[in-house]
Amino acid sequence: MFGWLEKNPFFFAVGVFVVIAFAGLIEIIPDFAQASRPLVGTKPYSVLELAGRQVYIKDSCNACHSQLIRPFKSETDRYGMYSLTGEYAYDRPFLWGSKRTGPDLHRVGNYRTSDWHANHMWDPTSVVPGSIMPAYKHMFTNVTDLETAFAEALTVKKVFNVPYDKDIDGDGKIDVVLGDSPADFEAAKQRALQEALVIAKETKREDLVNMVKEGKIPEIVALIAYLNRLK
Amino acid sequence: MQNPAVEYDYTVAKWFSYLAILFGILGMGVGVLIAFQLAFPELNYIFGQYSLFSRLRPIHTNVVAYGFTLSGIWATWYYVGQRVLKVSLKESPFLSGLAKVHFWLYFVTALLAVVSLLFRVTTSKEYAQFEWPLDILVVVIWVMWGISIFGLIGLRREKTLYISMWYYIATFLGVAMLYLFNNMAVPTYLVTGMGDPLHSVSMYAGSNDALVQWWFGHNAVAFVFTVPIIAMIYYFLPKESGQPVYSYKLSLLSFWGLMFVYLWAGGHHLIYSTVPDWMQTMGSIFSVILILPSWGSALNMLLTMKGEWSQLKDSPLIKFMVLASTFYMLSTLEGPIQSIKSVNALAHFTDWIPGHVHDGTLGWVGFMIIAAIMHMAPRFFKREIYSKKLLEAQFWLQTTGIVLYFSSMWIAGITQGMMWRAVDQYGNLAYSFIDTVTVLHPYYTLRAIGGLMYFIGLFMWAYNFYKTMTAARQIEEEPKFASPMAA
Numbered sequence: 049m050f051g052w053l054e055k056n057p058f059f060f061a062v063g064v065f066v067v068i069a070f071a072g073l074i075e076i077i078p079d080f081a082q083a084s085r086p087l088v089g090t091k092p093y094s095v096l097e098l099a100g101r102q103v104y105i106k107d108s109c110n111a112c113h114s115q116l117i118r119p120f121k122s123e124t125d126r127y128g129m130y131s132l133t134g135e136y137a138y139d140r141p142f143l144w145g146s147k148r149t150g151p152d153l154h155r156v157g158n159y160r161t162s163d164w165h166a167n168h169m170w171d172p173t174s175v176v177p178g179s180i181m182p183a184y185k186h187m188f189t190n191v192t193d194l195e196t197a198f199a200e201a202l203t204v205k206k207v208f209n210v211p212y213d214k215d216i217d218g219d220g221k222i223d224v225v226l227g228d229s230p231a232d233f234e235a236a237k238q239r240a241l242q243e244a245l246v247i248a249k250e251t252k253r254e255d256l257v258n259m260v261k262e263g264k265i266p267e268i269v270a271l272i273a274y275l276n277r278l279k
Numbered sequence: 280m281q282n283p284a285v286e287y288d289y290t291v292a293k294w295f296s297y298l299a300i301l302f303g304i305l306g307m308g309v310g311v312l313i314a315f316q317l318a319f320p321e322l323n324y325i326f327g328q329y330s331l332f333s334r335l336r337p338i339h340t341n342v343v344a345y346g347f348t349l350s351g352i353w354a355t356w357y358y359v360g361q362r363v364l365k366v367s368l369k370e371s372p373f374l375s376g377l378a379k380v381h382f383w384l385y386f387v388t389a390l391l392a393v394v395s396l397l398f399r400v401t402t403s404k405e406y407a408q409f410e411w412p413l414d415i416l417v418v419v420i421w422v423m424w425g426i427s428i429f430g431l432i433g434l435r436r437e438k439t440l441y442i443s444m445w446y447y448i449a450t451f452l453g454v455a456m457l458y459l460f461n462n463m464a465v466p467t468y469l470v471t472g473m474g475d476p477l478h479s480v481s482m483y484a485g486s487n488d489a490l491v492q493w494w495f496g497h498n499a500v501a502f503v504f505t506v507p508i509i510a511m512i513y514y515f516l517p518k519e520s521g522q523p524v525y526s527y528k529l530s531l532l533s534f535w536g537l538m539f540v541y542l543w544a545g546g547h548h549l550i551y552s553t554v555p556d557w558m559q560t561m562g563s564i565f566s567v568i569l570i571l572p573s574w575g576s577a578l579n580m581l582l583t584m585k586g587e588w589s590q591l592k593d594s595p596l597i598k599f600m601v602l603a604s605t606f607y608m609l610s611t612l613e614g615p616i617q618s619i620k621s622v623n624a625l626a627h628f629t630d631w632i633p634g635h636v637h638d639g640t641l642g643w644v645g646f647m648i649i650a651a652i653m654h655m656a657p658r659f660f661k662r663e664i665y666s667k668k669l670l671e672a673q674f675w676l677q678t679t680g681i682v683l684y685f686s687s688m689w690i691a692g693i694t695q696g697m698m699w700r701a702v703d704q705y706g707n708l709a710y711s712f713i714d715t716v717t718v719l720h721p722y723y724t725l726r727a728i729g730g731l732m733y734f735i736g737l738f739m740w741a742y743n744f745y746k747t748m749t750a751a752r753q754i755e756e757e758p759k760f761a762s763p764m765a766a
Binding site: 050051054055057060064065067068069070072075076080102105106107108109110111112114116118119120122123125126131132135137138139140141142144145146147148149150177178179180181182183184185186193195196197198199200202203204206207208230233 | 316317320323324327328331332333334336337399400401402403404405429432438439440445448449452453456460465467468470471472473474475478480481482483484485486487488489490491492494531535538539541542543545546548551552553554558561565624627628629630632633699700701702707708712713716717
């Protein structure tokens with residue numbers, strides 16, 4: 049049989065394809081519906097948080113930081129409750145990382161504050177002596193691309209039915225307001241600016257507060273909004 | 280043989296060889312820099328934000344995997360393909376034209392990819408960072424290669440596909456499937472008409488995305504760093520040594536075994552994560568089984584040298600290839616060990632993982648591409664290899680570099696893994712995270728030096744290749760087996 053396949057490239061290629069595709073079909077298909085169900089009460093990211101998540105991605109924070117707490121006592125002691133699949137239901141892409149050059153961040157919002165983050169991103173060794181992480185000063189002057197974050201939120205709402213503008217926790221109020229079309233961007237921007245102002249004030253940095261007041265959100269503020277959300 | 284000798288067309292094989300050298304130096308240069316950054320963080324700022332570790336790491340991995348390695352794969356494809364099929368690219372103006380377009384489109388895409396990563400355009404998925412417009416270009420390039428493979432097969436005089444051809448075909452099919460599925464994304468601009476046109480959002484969320492990513496990521500390793508490199512060694516080792524492949528049956532078992540088993544092993548990247556437990560265990564088990572086909576190929580190559588071990592002493596090219604095969608064995612033993620759950624609990628997220636990756640990539644992939652290109656050089660240029668001594672020196676320098684690299688990373692990884700879980704007499708964690716970072720400084724330094732040694736070896740390689748092209752003694756006819764070298 050193999051001798052025959054080696055003289056008949058078409059069937060050889062078909063054979064190879066079937067053999068390599070097999071594992072994928074078995075492993076991926078059965079679990080897909082299951083794993084994408086959100087944990088009860090998990091809310092989608094606000095536009096500002098999503099913008100911060102995009103900053104996290106742009107600067108490849110995931111190259112050194114994981115967001116996956118494994119179910120070991122040594123990990124839950126250090127980082128908090130181990131991670132559950134339903135917590136990731138709105139994570140597109142996932143950001144588990146594969147290397148902890150720095151610590152895990154999946155619940156960093158529980159134990160770090162806005163001003164700690166601002167100090168740390170400006171000069172890591174000022175709060176963690178001996179840190180080998182570089183400073184990310186450009187995030188303090190770059191303006192967040194809120195429009196793309198809004199576009200992403202609108203896209204996942206439309207294409208993947210992510211529950212924006214819905215009452216998720218059953219308290220009768222809409223949890224994360226977004227809107228239905230690009231025309232709603234202005235309102236979304238105003239909401240993001242309000243959220244951003246709170247964080248900018250928490251960082252105790254004049255320059256960040258002033259930028260937000262001028263209607264420009266520095267990337268660091270969006271990033272901190274995202275990091276604070278990780279709980 | 281009744282056919283007259285075919286005159287092969289090496290134009291595009293040469294171009295891809297130049298590119299492999301160029302991308303090798305670029306990609307590993309960045310690698311050396313980021314390795315030194317971990318030991319000496321001030322080096323993060325030498326080009327402002329453009330030299331931050333997190334910006335450069337994806338550039339390092341992409342340039343080495345998709346620049347250096349793919350160029351090496353295509354350099355050998357455009358050489359080996361013609362020869363094992365007994366047909367020249369010159370016979371088909373279409374295929375030889377396509378080969379040139381393939382090269383240029385690839386070159387332009389590779390440059391765009393580097394620029395896009397430098398300017399923060401990334402999806403963040405490892406080895407799949409490119410945003411959707413680049414993904415489309417990648418698909419076009421890949422389809423061109425497919426046409427090249429099956430076009431040349433259509434014209435072949437040798438009816439039976441040689442073992443290397445099996446592996447090239449598998450590379451083409453495997454990467455096509457994996458790349459397409461993993462990069463499925465919705466461009467946000469196309470849905471909403473606003474925001475950054477380059478931005479897209481993954482089709483999969485959370486654990487699903489992780490599952491697809493590592494099904495891809497692990498098998499990108501399979502089909503870029505393993506399968507096509509086996510294609511190379513099955514051609515170049517028998518050719519350079521003048522020995523027939525030891526066993527056809529072993530190559531059959533290894534090939535079909537590798538194809539079936541490899542894809543399952545992706546789950547070992549997700550052990551103790553939130554993907555279902557049965558999948559993690561499947562990943563573990565199949566990773567262990569993977570030793571069989573991997574060692575099958577490697578042993579088949581080593582046994583090809585049976586009775587001819589004196590060649591190992593005499594020829595640096597045989598040295599490179601035999602050691603490549605040996606590193607392949609080391610790395611395919613180490614991988615399964617790390618996939619066992621209790622070991623993975625210790626090793627995952629630590630430097631042992633990059634250590635593992637690099638004994639495979641530097642030892643196996645790098646050495647095989649270096650050897651293949653130096654074997655082809657005398658055939659390209661009708662000159663002998665410029666300097667055997669230089670090649671020997673390169674071999675020893677780079678081998679020492681690899682050993683330094685992986686030993687320091689093993690120690691670093693296990694040290695860090697142990698410290699993360701260490702507790703004091705009351706059961707509290709013994710170390711804060713930063714303690715587990717500062718302790719690694721000496722190992723990071725050693726690793727960077729090991730990497731630097733390998734990097735210097737690349738310049739020796741480039742120089743030797745350049746001199747072979749321009750200044751070495753000319754030879755009358757194409758050497759049949761062992762490549763001629765000046766002392």
